[in-house]
Each structure stands twice: as C-alpha cells, then as structure tokens.
Amino acid sequence: MSDASSSVDPQEIAKFEAMAAEWWDPHGKFKPLHMMNPCRLGYVTRQIAAEFGRDLNRPRALEGLRILDIGCGGGLLCEPLARLGATVTGADAAERNIPVAKLHAEQSGLEIDYRHTTAEAIAASGEKFDVVLAMEVVEHVADPQAFLSVCAQLLESGGLTVVSTLNRNPKSYLMAIIGAEHVMRWLPKGTHDWAKFITPDELSGFLETAGMVPVDRRGFVFNPLGWSWSLSERDLSVNYAIAARAG
Amino acid sequence: MEQDVLITGGSLNGACLALALARAGMRVAVIDPLSDAAQGVPDFDGRSYALAAASVKMLGVLGLWERIAPEAQPILDIRVGDGRPGEGAGPMTLHFDSRDLGEGPLGQMVEDRHLRAALLAALAEAPGIRRIRGAVAAQRTEPGRATVILEDGQTHSAPLLVGADGRRSGTARRAGIRRQVTDYRQTALVCAIGHERPHDGCAWQIFLPPGPLAILPLTGNRSSIVWSETAAQAAAIHALPDAQYLEVLRPRFGDFLGEIRLAGARHTYPLDMSVAESFTAERLALVGDAARGVHPVAGQGLNAGLRDVAALAEVLVEAARQGEDPGWPLVLDRYARWRRFDSGALTLATDGFNRLFSNDNPMLRLGRDLGLGLANAIPALRRGLMREAAGLSGDVPRLLQGRAL
Numbered sequence: 001m002s003d004a005s006s007s008v009d010p011q012e013i014a015k016f017e018a019m020a021a022e023w024w025d026p027h028g029k030f031k032p033l034h035m036m037n038p039c040r041l042g043y044v045t046r047q048i049a050a051e052f053g054r055d056l057n058r059p060r061a062l063e064g065l066r067i068l069d070i071g072c073g074g075g076l077l078c079e080p081l082a083r084l085g086a087t088v089t090g091a092d093a094a095e096r097n098i099p100v101a102k103l104h105a106e107q108s109g110l111e112i113d114y115r116h117t118t119a120e121a122i123a124a125s126g127e128k129f130d131v132v133l134a135m136e137v138v139e140h141v142a143d144p145q146a147f148l149s150v151c152a153q154l155l156e157s158g159g160l161t162v163v164s165t166l167n168r169n170p171k172s173y174l175m176a177i178i179g180a181e182h183v184m185r186w187l188p189k190g191t192h193d194w195a196k197f198i199t200p201d202e203l204s205g206f207l208e209t210a211g212m213v214p215v216d217r218r219g220f221v222f223n224p225l226g227w228s229w230s231l232s233e234r235d236l237s238v239n240y241a242i243a244a245r246a247g
Numbered sequence: 248m249e250q251d252v253l254i255t256g257g258s259l260n261g262a263c264l265a266l267a268l269a270r271a272g273m274r275v276a277v278i279d280p281l282s283d284a285a286q287g288v289p290d291f292d293g294r295s296y297a298l299a300a301a302s303v304k305m306l307g308v309l310g311l312w313e314r315i316a317p318e319a320q321p322i323l324d325i326r327v328g329d330g331r332p333g334e335g336a337g338p339m340t341l342h343f344d345s346r347d348l349g350e351g352p353l354g355q356m357v358e359d360r361h362l363r364a365a366l367l368a369a370l371a372e373a374p375g376i377r378r379i380r381g382a383v384a385a386q387r388t389e390p391g392r393a394t395v396i397l398e399d400g401q402t403h404s405a406p407l408l409v410g411a412d413g414r415r416s417g418t419a420r421r422a423g424i425r426r427q428v429t430d431y432r433q434t435a436l437v438c439a440i441g442h443e444r445p446h447d448g449c450a451w452q453i454f455l456p457p458g459p460l461a462i463l464p465l466t467g468n469r470s471s472i473v474w475s476e477t478a479a480q481a482a483a484i485h486a487l488p489d490a491q492y493l494e495v496l497r498p499r500f501g502d503f504l505g506e507i508r509l510a511g512a513r514h515t516y517p518l519d520m521s522v523a524e525s526f527t528a529e530r531l532a533l534v535g536d537a538a539r540g541v542h543p544v545a546g547q548g549l550n551a552g553l554r555d556v557a558a559l560a561e562v563l564v565e566a567a568r569q570g571e572d573p574g575w576p577l578v579l580d581r582y583a584r585w586r587r588f589d590s591g592a593l594t595l596a597t598d599g600f601n602r603l604f605s606n607d608n609p610m611l612r613l614g615r616d617l618g619l620g621l622a623n624a625i626p627a628l629r630r631g632l633m634r635e636a637a638g639l640s641g642d643v644p645r646l647l648q649g650r651a652l
Contacts, residue, residue, distance in 0.1 A: 026576045034577055038569065045569045056568045059272040080570025107391035108406075108572060109248055 009142045023074025023097070024104050030074075032186035037076050039220050039229035040135060040241065044077065044162050045084065047216060047243040048131055051160045060085030068129040068154060070119045071137040075101035075112060082110045089113040089129070091122060123153040132161045135241070138203070139165045139196045145206045152210040155246040161212060164220070164241035168197035172238045175222075200236050212244040248392060250276040251573055252563065253405035255383055255395065255418045257281075260535030260552040261411030262366040266309045267560035269375040271652045273567055276377040276403060278395065283367050293439045293511035294359035295471040297322065297450065297463050299550040303355050304649030305557055314365035320466045321352035323448035352448070356463050356471065379403065386421050393530035393574065407574035409559070410533045414521045414540030422528040431518040433458050434481030438513040440496075441469050443505025453499075458518075460499055469510050474499060475518060485515050527583045530574035532559055538586070557644035558585045564652045585642065 022028040045056060054061045063085035069078050072090030074097060082088045082105070090101055090112055098116045105112045115122075119134075132154045134147070141147045151161050166176050173194050180186040198206075204214045219232040220239035252268055254261045257279030265275045298306070298319075306312040328340035345353045370376055381397035386408065388394070393408035410418030419426070435458075451462040458475025465471055474496070476484060484495050489509050500507065521540040526533050535552030562582045563573050571578055645652060 038566075038571065038577070041569050041571070057272070059567075061568075079572070083567075083570040083572070104390075107389075109391060 009140065023076070023100055029188075030076075032180065032184075033073075033076065035227075036220060036222075036229045036239070039231060040164060041077060041080055043218055043220075043231055043241055044133060044135075045080070047162055048160060051215075051243075051245070052130070056084075062086035065130045066128075066156075067131040067133065068122070069133045069135070070151070071134060071140075072101060072114065073097050075104055075114070077133060077135060078112050078114070079105060079108055079110055082112050083108075086131075087113075089115065089122075091115050091117050091119065093118050119147065119150045119154065123150045127154070128156045128159070129154055130156055130159050132159065133163075134161065135164045137165075138163060138198060138206075139192065144198060144203075145209060148206045148212075149210040152207075152212050152246065155212075157246055159246040160215075160243060161207075161246070162241055162243045163203060163207070164239065165203060166192065166197045166239060167237055168194065168199050169237060172197055175238045200240055200242065203242050207242065207244045211247040213247050214242050214244045216243040217241070248404050248406065250274040250377060250403075250405045251567065252276075252407050252409060253278065253393065253395060253403055254409045254411055255279075256410065256412035256416075256535075256537070257370070257378065258411070258413070259362065259366065259549060260556050261409070262370055263305075263309060263311075263553060264409060264411060264534060264556045264560060265376050266311070266366075266369055266373055267556060267646060267652065268563060269373045270309065271560070271564040271567070272375070273564065273573075274375055274377075276379055276405065277370070278379045278381060278383060278397070278403070280380070280382040282380060283371075293437060293471070293514055295439070295463065295465060296357050296359065296362060296549045297461075298355045298357055300350065300352065300354055301643065301647040302550050302553045303352075305553055305646040308646050308649055308651050309369070311362075311365045311369055314368065315357055315361055318358065318361040318466065320356040320464050321448050322354040322356060322450045322464065323352055325353055325450045325452070327452045327454075329454050354450075356450075356465055358465065383417060383421075386418065388530045391572075405574075406530065406572050407563070407579075408531050410531060410537040411535050412537055414536040416523070416533065416537035418531065419523050419528075419533055419537055422531050424528055424533070425524045427522045427524060429520045431520075432478050433475045433518040434478045434485075435473055435475050435516045435518055436481055436484060436513065437471070437473050437516065438492075438509060439465060439469055439471050439511035440507045441467075441510040442507045443468070444503070446470055446504060455499060462500070462504075470504070472496070472500075478517065481515055485513065489513075525583070526555075526586055527579040529576075532579055532582055534559055554644065554647065555586055557646035558582055560646060561644045561652060585644075 023030055026034045048054070048062060048065065049056045052065060061084050062081060065086045067081050067086045068089045068091065070091050072078050072092050075090055078088045078090040078101065092098060095116045098114050101114045132151050134151055138144045138147060148163070155161060166172050176192055177194050181189050181191055200217055207214050217236060218241055219234070219236040220229055220241065221232045221235050222229055251273045252275050254265055254275060254277045257277040261277055265277045268275045303312060306315065323345045325343040326340045343353060345351065370378065381399055381401060383395045384398045385396040386393065392404045392406055394402055394404040395408065396402050408418065410416045412418050445468055446464040448464050450464060453460045457477060457480065460474040461472070463471040484492060487495065492513065493507065493509065497507065523533050523538050526538045534555035536548065538555055539551065541548050541551060559582050562578060562585070566573055566578045
C-alpha cells in the first residue's frame with residue numbers, strides 16, 4: 001500500500017483512467033458492463049425498494065433516499081438511480097471519470113453530485129448515506145476488510161449496502177480472466193487479478209466484521225444463448241452481489 | 248424535458264401506446280396533425296377491424312374494451328375455403344370453432360368509428376398525456392434527447408421518439424431508415440353489406456384466383472367485405488354504380504347469406520407491403536405500419552401493430568422502473584429483438600398464403616384443397632393455427648395476455 005489514508009491501489013486506478021472516455025459507448029470497450037448493467041441495476045433497485053418499503057411501479061420511487069456509489073465510473077448506476085428520484089453522490093478515485101460522468105448527467109438532464117474522492121475521505125468528513133453501493137470495487141482495493149469497514153461508517157443506521165464482486169474458483173478464473181480478457185477481449189488484459197477475487201463466504205465475513213448484517217446474496221449469470229445476464233439464487237460461481245444492512 | 252416519450256401519429260397504434268405508457272406512470276406527448284373532430288367519424292364509413300383475441304385482451308387492460316364491447320361483433324368461427332368465380336366457396340373448407348379452443352371468441356369485429364371514438368375519449372381522460380396538434384417538419388438527435396420541430400416552429404424533446412405515423416412514416420424517413428416495398432399490383436376493395444340471413448358470428452376467408460375474399464361479421468345482419476382484384480380490374484369495379492358493383496360481388500360471394508345490399512361507403516386500398524429495414528434508430532422506435540405495413544389480407548395489420556405497441560410499452564415500462572433511459576440503444580435493442588422474428592414470420596406467412604391461393608393452377612388447387620382438408624382433420628394442427636390467428640402463441644407481451652404492466 002502506497003498511501004496510508006486510502007485503500008485504493010494506484011496501479012488499479014491508472015488502468016481504469018485509460019478506459020474512462022469510453023464509458024458511455026454501449027458498443028465500445030465497456031460493452032460487457034453495459035450488457036450486465038440492467039441485471040445488476042435490477043438487483044440494486046429491488047434490494048433498495050424492499051429495504052425501504054418503496055414501490056418501484058410508482059414514478060420516482062426512490063425519492064428522498066441518499067445514495068453513494070463508490071467507484072461510480074461514468075455513472076452507469078448513478079444515472080438510473082437519480083432518474084428514480086434518489087439523491088445520488090458518485091465517487092471515483094480515477095479523476096478522469098468525473099468530467100465524463102458530469103457531462104453525461106447534464107446531457108441526460110439529471111442532477112448528480114460527482115466527486116473525485118475516495119470512500120475513506122468521505123467517511124472522514126462524517127457524511128452518511130441511506131445506501132452505499134460498491135459494485136465491482138472490492139476486487140480492486142488493496143485491503144477489502146478495511147474498505148468495507150469504511151462503507152459501514154458511511155451508512156446511516158438502518159442503511160443498506162450492496163457489494164458486488166467476482167468469486168474466486170477455477171470457473172471464475174476461466175470466465176473472468178481467460179474468457180473475458182483473453183478470448184472475448186471484453187476487458188483489457190490485466191483488468192483483473194484473480195488472487196484478489198473474493199468468495200461469497202469471505203465477503204459475508206468481511207461485512208459482518210465491519211458490523212453489518214448480510215440480508216441477501218445473488219449471482220449474476222451470463223446466458224450465452226440469449227447473450228444476456230440474469231439473476232440466480234443458486235449460481236454465485238462467477239459474478240455475485242451481497243446486500244447487507246447497517247448493524 | 249417535459250416528457251419521457253414523444254409519439255408522432257395519434258391514430259390507433261400511437262394512441263394505444265400513449266395510453267399504455269401513461270397508465271404505467273410515464274409522461275407522454277402525442278403529436279398529430281389531425282384534430283379530434285377530423286379523427287372521429289360519427290357515421291359508419293364501411294371500415295372495420297378484425298381484432299384478434301389477444302388484441303381484445305390488450306384493449307381491455309387499457310380500459311378501452313368496455314367502451315367498445317357493446318358495438319362489437321364476436322367472431323365465433325372462422326372458415327377458410329378455396330373458391331372459383333361464380334361458385335362461392337368450394338367444398339373443402341378449414342373450420343376453426345372457438346368452442347374447440349375454449350378461450351372465448353376467436354376475435355371481435357369492430358368498426359373504425361367505434362374504435363376511434365373510444366380511443367379519443369380515453370386519451371382525453373388519461374392523466375400524463377400531452378396532446379400536441381401539428382405536423383412535424385424536421386427532427387434531430389443530440390446526446391440524451393430527440394427533438395422534433397413542427398411546421399409552426401414549436402420544438403419538443405424527449406429521450407425517445409416513437410414513429411407511429413403510418414406506412415409512409417416521415418419519422419422513419421427523416422431518421423434515414425429505408426423501406427422495402429413490395430407492390431402486389433392488386434387492390435383491395437372494401438365495403439360493408441347488409442344481408443338477408445344471419446352470419447352466426449362466422450368469418451369467411453375464400454381464396455379466389457384474382458385474390459382472397461374475406462367476409463367478416465358485423466353487428467346485426469351486416470358483414471364487412473374485403474376482396475382483392477388486379478389493380479386495373481379493381482379500378483374498373485370501383486368506378487361502377489352501386490347496383491353494378493353488387494352484381495360483380497354476388498357471384499364471388501355465393502348466396503349463403505341470402506340477398507345482399509351495400510351498407511356504407513366503398514373504399515379501395517392498393518395492396519403493398521412496406522417494411523422498415525430497421526425498427527429502431529438513434530433515440531427512435533417504430534410501431535405499427537411505420538414499422539411494417541402488411542396488406543389487409545388476414546386482418547393482421549392492426550393486430551401486428553398492437554403487438555409492437557405491447558412489446559415496446561413493456562420494454563419501456565420495465566426500463567423506466569429501474570431508472571434506465573428509455574432512448575438508450577440497449578433498451579431499444581430489446582424491443583427490436585423481440586419484434587424481429589415475429590414480424591418476419593407474419594409478413595412471410597401473409598405474403599406466402601396470398602401467393603399460394605391467388606393462383607388457378609390445378610395442381611396447386613388440388614394441393615391446397617388437400618391441405619385445407621388435412622388441417623381440418625387434425626384437431627391439434629387446427630388448434631395451433633387458431634391460437635396463432637388469435638395472437639395467443641409465441642413470446643406474448645403482457646398486455647396481450649390481458650395483464651397490466
């Protein structure tokens with residue numbers, strides 16, 4: 001670790017900075033993320049709605065909720081959540097993502113508070129949120145336990161966090177590293193370090209140690225036949241998410 | 248932006264889409280050059296629609312069917328037969344009986360004036376629908392929005408523009424979407440007749456060498472007639488006075504309904520098929536005839552349009568409920584993928600059916616008589632065809648299953 005105040009690995013930031021300008025091209029480099037986004041968005045919105053008793057069939061269903069998206073990138077999650085009425089803050093440690101995300105939100109007619117900062121810096125200011133999202137972030141941080149403890153500090157009491165990552169097993173190595181980076185070239189080589197992948201039980205353990213209570217875990221499964229992603233209660237073998245409540 | 252979706256064309260499909268989206272809480276604006284008075288025709292003008300059972304379910308969910316039902320004629324049977332001029336229907340007919348399917352009538356016959364009146368009333372009452380009167384002069388897309396400029400200079404923007412402006416869709420043309428047009432060099436003659444004997448809710452499709460003749464039951468002792476002739480022949484027939492027009496129709500029709508007389512205006516429609524090469528473009532989706540105008544041989548035009556509307560409404564409402572941008576390319580891809588196969592199958596089937604039957608080759612006649620007889624003899628095949636005609640097969644959108652979004 002190079003910076004004691006941050007759990008973000010600088011080499012990881014550099015990799016994503018190089019990719020930032022292409023965030024909003026659905027057929028560009030981030031195509032795999034765009035393909036997966038509706039599935040994880042569906043999961044996140046339903047978890048939030050269930051936790052806070054909101055009806056997603058109503059317009060602006062998430063009005064009044066303060067949501068922080070850590071590692072917001074180009075705003076792929078922030079924009080839909082803002083459209084649902086939530087007050088959204090997007091934080092990214094890669095500086096170049098912020099102007100890209102701001103510009104796009106403006107074009108979409110959405111107000112989103114994008115900040116070039118880290119979870120640690122926000123937590124240090126004492127700011128708190130109803131929902132904290134860390135999607136595909138923990139596999140890129142130097143110390144997942146420290147990072148998730150910071151997430152817990154960012155939550156209001158009764159708040160919800162949703163964390164997604166990649167499982168660590170031979171199948172995820174095959175799919176995420178060999179498949180996505182080498183065969184399909186969906187992601188640049190070196191995007192992921194398999195050794196940093198985390199099993200669902202490990203992630204649950206980290207969340208509990210951070211003082212949170214896991215309430216749901218779900219797999220994101222790619223169906224090559226329909227060329228789409230879907231949620232699975234049983235198959236958490238590659239991509240998955242855990243929702244946890246502030247303790 | 249004041250609306251989530253901007254629809255050009257407030258006729259049948261555009262109005263149904265607006266209602267479906269507004270009922271699910273989306274904000275919609277409908278642009279149409281015609282006033283309500285021009286759209287709502289109080290007198291019967293001879294035009295009517297054969298609504299498939301699935302379409303009827305959808306109109307039910309949209310709150311329209313209760314307004315239309317008192318004026319609708321249920322289709323209880325469909326008979327498909329081969330015919331020869333002067334003889335009416337041949338002996339081999341394929342009979343679809345709604346009692347075999349056990350899901351109520353196979354469809355409903357609705358007059359254009361009743362459908363339009365119900366739609367106009369529902370549009371006026373629905374909250375969340377802005378109605379803009381005007382003709383579109385130009386349109387453009389920018390990041391995050393599509394904008395239309397009206398002839399009077401007004402501009403309106405939304406994340407998504409939907410073209411529901413018919414088979415000569417200006418919305419599609421301005422977006423650079425090309426069309427494949429097949430001209431059948433045939434013209435459909437359309438009229439309503441009154442007849443002596445009751446039709447008992449039976450719809451007939453009789454295939455004659457010049458083209459098919461459909462007899463579709465209307466309320467009372469009336470039927471809607473759609474028959475096809477070569478373009479030149481049709482023009483000549485259309486020019487005849489009423490009495491002589493009926494003289495031409497009678498032998499094609501047969502005498503099973505007794506004496507016939509005209510019961511409304513006569514219309515002609517050139518038979519062509521106009522298919523957009525793409526159903527979507529940047530921040531644009533096409534529905535109804537703007538996407539694919541099929542000729543009215545099986546009464547499938549409006550039903551196919553309502554399938555577009557049901558699929559697009561479902562895709563957009565689901566996207567809106569998770570906060571997605573309705574004009575986002577990957578959202579529009581979901582609609583295009585859903586409709587592509589279905590539309591291809593329909594145009595091919597309608598086209599092939601018509602080509603097969605509009606022919607007097609004796610071998611073909613024998614083949615189709617045997618085919619009709621065979622299909623009639625196999626209940627499972629018959630039920631399959633019936634479900635298809637009723638719009639109950641395939642990956643059916645929720646609205647067409649009679650379920651709310």
